[in-house]
Amino acid sequence: MTSVNDDSRVGAAHVGRLLGMALLRIRAEILATTSERFPGLRVSHYRLLELIPPDGARITDLAEIATMTKQGLGQHVDYLQRLGYTTSERLPEDRRVRLVRRTPLGDEALAYSQAAIARVEERWSRQLGPDRYESFRQTLRELGAD
């Protein structure tokens, strides 16, 4: 009775579980290589830092890009701003709007997380060979765009 289902083996796992395991690895790699240098930043914050263009963006636009509510996104922005990773200012021509920008510290944190992702991509590319890895990425792109 303490045995597990056959499906719990990696070989028989369904595609949802396989995708989930791969995703967990990336998240773990990001945190492992950033958490000491940028304590308090979590994966969700790196995702938001990635979405901010160099000249800044409005909360409403970021929320749409992130497919989140502006309330939820605003909470992350407040958090990042408190820690010094973003700044924001009201637009003079429309003072309802808050333009959010990364600080230099935010740029640095983003570069770190992108380097972590790049390391995973390089490891996977070495493991599979560049052709198979590029083919894997291409498949993911097609499945995401269907």
Next chain:
Amino acid sequence: MTSVNDDSRVGAAHVGRLLGMALLRIRAEILATTSERFPGLRVSHYRLLELIPPDGARITDLAEIATMTKQGLGQHVDYLQRLGYTTSERLPEDRRVRLVRRTPLGDEALAYSQAAIARVEERWSRQLGPDRYESFRQTLRELGAD
């Protein structure tokens, strides 16, 4: 300023985002095809139903298989039991142990979610062709086992 980063395009998305998008599709497909028939069951519950072998399992073992704490897993088991998808009984030979089993309703719900996953797999297999799809699955297996 309302433009988005280049990386927000699917084509340039990093592998973490690509994996996340594919995973969201599967989760949405499971819920879309089960929520009417099994209201109250969420994706996390289907995952747990999958892990229970036909002859039952202990909470501690399920927690290990699921890589969750036994507290967290026990909460899901309580929920499923309240809705009639699982039952449990203390073992006579060790009354600390609760043996968790799926009910016939739990079997039915599990079959439904597995059918939903199978439909995604078939759709993806048609979309990519069976060879490319099997190669994609094989790559995911290798990345999950590294």
Next chain:
DNA sequence: TATTGTTATACTCTATAACTATA
């Protein structure tokens, strides 16, 4: 003493509803 499972509590992520300030 060690193990199984529970209770209490908290954190993360995200959502909905109601609101304020500005246009």
Next chain:
DNA sequence: TATAGTTATAGAGTATAACAATA
């Protein structure tokens, strides 16, 4: 009135700590 953003609240998922019952 409409829009940008905020405040308040809640639910989903999961974690840690302290505990009770049993071995």
